[in-house]
Amino acid sequence: MIDVVLGADIGGTNTVFGLVDLEGTLHMSWSIPTKSSEPAEKLIERMKEVIDAADLSANNFNLIGIGAGAPNANYYTGYVENPPNLEWGTVDLKGIFQNQFSLPSAITNDANAAALGEMLFGAAIGKKDFIEITLGTGLGSGVVVDENVVYGKSGFAGELGHVIVIENGRKCGCGRNGCLETYASASGIRRTAFEVLANKTEKSLLRDISFNNLTSKSIYDAAEAGDKLALEIFERTGEILGKALANATAYLSPEAIVLFGGLADARHFIFEPTIKYFNQNLLPIFKDSCEIIPSKLPASTAPILGSAALIWKELNKSQIEESA
């Protein structure tokens, strides 16, 4: 029998989950519709049915725990608090998992799960102090200090996407102005693209694309084709991100900052300016103590691996405590 945990990522549209062993191998995985208007219990019931139908023991799997990533998940309380895309209200998600499966369970948000996945299975193996930055529609982050995710008093620490980087800057979904994620994220770089297209007169492949059709990928493709404005858009994005990460280093002095997600897939176009402005703005005593590196988690399975890492870490911790 192989010990595995269930890693689950609950999104507004779909919920993906799979069986992950201690080495990070994903053995089986599934995707089901979340049905955001149904209560949370129904979703977990449907997940249980899928798992039961897979007949784990006949397949030599021994399920020993559940880890789940969900929006607005509070690791401490186990509650999900008014998730934006789910009509759940505030619900004891950890308790629901424990009731359904009678197994140790833990929940956190997707960026913290990504950080844990990176630490157990990805680019941060062996690293004690690092920051995971997820560059998706928004900018999420997981802060790891001495091998533990920082949750803080509220349970919601590590909101680097909502550090205000430009006084009276761009309007953010949070209601304030100038948050980092309005510049450094898939939607942020799109806004920068339109700002650059507005301010400059040079021809650009991007002038044929509407705001709604523009993606990080289109800017990447244009940059690959040598489009000067596309390069400038990456430069400006990397400047703001690099400066913000230099400030983050003054707080935490991490040994690495790991960039994950669609925008990080633009590789040298985003890494080069980010690293350049990071180094230019770093306090001298932190020079050469922190590297900015790409994630090593596969984009498609990272959410499952991250959630699985969350519960693997809990299970290992309790084993260490028992044997002490």
Added chain:
Amino acid sequence: MIDVVLGADIGGTNTVFGLVDLEGTLHMSWSIPTKSSEPAEKLIERMKEVIDAADLSANNFNLIGIGAGAPNANYYTGYVENPPNLEWGTVDLKGIFQNQFSLPSAITNDANAAALGEMLFGAAIGKKDFIEITLGTGLGSGVVVDENVVYGKSGFAGELGHVIVIENGRKCGCGRNGCLETYASASGIRRTAFEVLANKTEKSLLRDISFNNLTSKSIYDAAEAGDKLALEIFERTGEILGKALANATAYLSPEAIVLFGGLADARHFIFEPTIKYFNQNLLPIFKDSCEIIPSKLPASTAPILGSAALIWKELNKSQIEESA
């Protein structure tokens, strides 16, 4: 016999040290000249002579450890690395203490020591996640996560004074521009005072004081006397500090931010604007989870208490580990 530790604060001019018990009572204390041109060994020898002369056992004291705060002290390595006001170069200060006293020793910088003092003996008793801000000539800080000071990879985490808050802002001693401490510190508020005096035309008590003679205390006295420009100087200082602390909360979600030092002694003049702008700029999920409070450490003995707290925490930790 009463168990006590030696808490020491090594400054460029004087070194103060004293005997502190587990409750934070300071039983005896001394101050000797540091003699910055002498090697570190000489200073520790002179400290040892003072302690020996005090005949601790005859006075019923049992000395069990040494904690020291020093500029550029690295907690991990035990080395002090090129302290700005001491001609020591890089030296194994922890090792020197251990050799001289044959007792467990630990060193850190003064802001981290202040944070530990606050946690064991001051305003942060019982708090697991908080930030200590020392508002002296510069702005120092100690970040505490889950009851431990965050040192990070370099050993120098928690440099909030060198977070860049104003792009292309005031020149900082670190060589960069716009660092928080160029605005929020005793020297920062003096610069703000001169900026306000330059920009405005109103009469002010402060117009009779030269830059070199101006102190936080003179601005406080003017504010007490109802001087409008003095109030505006505090308002601007609190605005920049409050916004920076709101950003700090996005990283760490502390339950408290403790303000210590000369500028914090301006009480409501600095606390009111700081708290106002802090709350105005806080991400909504952190509302009401963090309070900004004054230190409860006595200004005169805080450096000794903080350094003593450092080694008390180490000694307690090893006791807990031994009994596990």
